[in-house]
Amino acid sequence: MPYVTSLERIGQRRREVRFALQLLTRRFCSLPSEIxxxxxxxTIEQLNSLSVVILHFETIADLEA
Incomplete structure (x- = not known):
């Protein structure tokens, strides 16, 4: 397993957040600020899981479930 610095982890997490928000914005046009x-x-693991299931969401309420 390659060594990953804390700066690389921070960068990876930021990319994952940006990706999830982009997917959700494309799916629902706008997102409430609390979401x-x-x-x-x-966490990165939660963001990865979210990115996999986003395509199955039909409403924003699905995200809150």
Whole structure:
């Protein structure tokens, strides 16, 4: 397993947050600020899981479930 610095982890997390927000914005056109804030607080693992299931969401309520 390659060595990953804390700066690389921070960069990876920022990219994951940006990717999830882009997907959700494309899907629902706009996001409430509280949802954006919640997504920005997720771990990398949670962001990865979210990115996989976003395409199955039909409404913003699905995101809150």
């Amino acid at each position: 954006q804030t919640h997504i920005e607080e997720l």
